[in-house]
Structures are given as structure tokens and as C-alpha cells.
């Protein structure tokens with residue numbers, strides 16, 4: 262590993278995921294922050310806005326051309342969906358060798374981009390410098406279904422509940438603590454982007470019903486799977502243990518995990534494995550922190566691989 266640090270910039274750095282990435286980069290031995298872009302926090306010190314960050318770095322409001330003009334080896338786009346394209350185009354034109362990691366859904370369906378869910382797609386990376394980072398629910402859904410893919414008799418159905426940080430900082434009912442109090446808010450009950458994303462990358466239809474809840478961070482996905490033959494619980498557990506053996510960020514647990522235990526953790530817990538009496542139905546529960554394994558931590562895994570350091574560098578495992 263070279264002793265020179267690689268330079269990384271974050272666009273959309275005011276947001277929930279941008280702030281988590283700033284913390285991860287600050288503790289990274291091979292990366293230094295080149296710039297952090299926010300329109301609203303333009304000129305303010307990062308240290309005054311991100312707990313635990315020290316130093317004099319300040320936010321700057323940079324448009325696409327200004328981002329492309331920065332000296333950076335890696336650019337992370339942490340913008341709302343639908344905003345990435347001008348930045349990608351400007352970087353493609355000015356500095357095509359820059360590694361771009363996009364946290365939004367904008368390139369998750371683009372064949373030219375590597376889809377970076379390392380535990381499932383690590384071997385598919387061919388050195389691409391355009392990396393789309395999976396969605397938070399889509400990560401939990403795919404990790405819950407992948408070990409049983411060949412056993413399925415019907416499309417799996419996933420029921421998701423997310424903390425409201427999943428809805429970003431743009432005000433809406435889904436991140437309004439008043440409207441969420443004592444409430445569970447269903448939304449996008451058919452056709453959610455993560456339904457399409459998980460279906461595409463698992464290569465099988467998945468049905469997904471998301472909800473948002475009053476807690477801030479952490480999500481649960483409970484997936485019902487109908488199986489083509491009767492299966493004992495031990496076989497299911499063995500399949501999950503086998504699939505994720507050695508995976509530092511996927512913990513296979515016995516009982517159904519609780520979302521209250523996963524906030525601020527970098528890994529996914531998968532467990533439950535409740536099997537019906539006839540052995541042909543199993544329910545799997547996954548929890549993850551939507552801002553970490555659902556976004557920033559997964560991005561850091563992808564960045565680490567792209568810059569040629571150990572995948573878990575700077576990720577507390």
C-alpha cells in the first residue's frame with residue numbers, strides 16, 4: 262500500500278449518509294477528505310456539524326463542473342435520487358479515471374456500473390470505477406433470500422420497517438416525527454425501487470412492502486419464503502452459515518434479531534429461520550443500520566476495494 266493518502270470528495274455531505282461517510286473517512290489510514298459539498302452549509306466548519314470530526318475543513322457549495330475540477334481520486338455522490346447524472350457527466354468529461362460511488366438508486370440498473378453488494382457481488386467486480394451502492398432495504402432483502410434461491414416455490418415477500426432517517430432530510434411525512442409518533446406508516450406498497458432492485462440483482466421476482474416507524478435509524482426486513490420441498494430448520498441455518506462464513510459484516514444469529522440492537526452497528530444480523538409445520542415455509546428476519554451497512558459502510562467496503570486496500574479498512578468489525 263502506498264503511503265500517500267488517496268483524496269476523496271463527498272457531494273451531498275450535509276445529509277445523513279454523507280455525515281456517516283465523513284466519520285468513516287476521518288478514521289481511514291489511506292484516505293483524506295479533499296472536499297465536502299453542501300449548498301446549505303457552504304462555508305461552515307465540518308467540525309461544527311459532525312460529532313467527532315476535528316480539523317478546519319469547511320463545506321463548499323460545488324456544482325457539477327466545480328466537483329469535476331477538484332483534485333480527487335474518489336467522489337461519492339450522496340444526493341437524493343435523480344440528481345447524480347450532471348456530476349457523473351462532468352467527471353466523465355474532465356477526469357474519467359476518478360472512482361465514483363453513487364449512493365442513490367440512479368445507476369443500480371445500469372449495466373455499465375458495478376453493483377457493489379460485496380457479500381453477493383464481490384466476484385463480479387472487474388475493476389469498474391463506476392460503482393452503484395445498493396439501497397438499504399434491498400441489501401437486507403437480498404442477503405435474506407440469496408442462500409435459499411434454488412429452493413423457492415414462489416416469489417418471496419418482504420415486509421420492511423425503517424427508521425425515518427431512511428427518508429433523508431428533505432421534509433416529508435416520512436421523516437416528520439410528529440406524524441410518526443405512535444404510528445407505522447405504509448408507503449410504496451407495490452413497485453418500490455428496492456423491490457425492482459432486489460428482483461433484478463437476485464434475478465427472481467421479489468415482493469416488498471415498506472413502512473416507516475418512529476425510531477431514527479435501523480431497519481427490519483421480515484421475509485416469507487415458500488419452498489419447493491419440505492426443509493428442516495437445521496438445513497436452513499446451515500445454508501445461511503455456509504453462505505456467510507467468514508463474512509465480517511453478516512452475522513447469522515439464531516433468534517429473530519431486534520432493530521433496537523443494530524443502530525450504529527456496521528453489520529447485518531440475519532436470523533429467525535422460523536419453519537412451518539409442513540417444512541415448506543420459512544420466515545427470515547434481517548436487521549441493519551440503514552445509514553451504515555445500508556449506505557455508508559457498504560460504500561466504504563466498495564471504496565476500499567476500488568483503491569486496493571483491505572475491504573474492511575476503517576470499518577469497525
Ligand SMILES: NC(=O)C1=CN([C@@H]2O[C@H](COP(=O)(O)OP(=O)(O)OC[C@H]3O[C@@H](n4cnc5c(N)ncnc54)[C@H](OP(=O)(O)O)[C@@H]3O)[C@@H](O)[C@H]2O)C=CC1
Pocket residue numbers: 272273274275276277278279298299300301302338339340341342344364365366395396397426427428429430431551552555556
Ligand atoms: N438515508 C438512508 O438510509 C439511505 C439513503 N440512501 C441514498 O443516499 C442518498 C443520500 O441520502 P441521505 O443522506 O439520506 O439524504 P439527505 O436528504 O439526508 O441528504 C441529501 C444531500 O444532498 C444535498 N442535496 C439535496 N438536493 C440537492 C441538489 N438538487 N443538488 C445538490 N445537492 C443536493 C443536500 O445538501 P444541501 O441541500 O446542503 O446541498 C444533502 O447534503 C439518497 O439517494 C438516498 O436515497 C441509500 C441508502 C440508505
Ligand SMILES: CC(=O)N[C@@H](CCC(=O)OP(=O)(O)O)C(=O)O
Pocket residue numbers: 342364365366395396397398423424425426427428429435454455471472473
Ligand atoms: C424510510 C425511507 O423512505 N426509506 C427510503 C430508502 C432509503 C434508501 O435506501 O434509498 P435509495 O434507494 O433511494 O437510495 C425509501 O423508501 O425510499
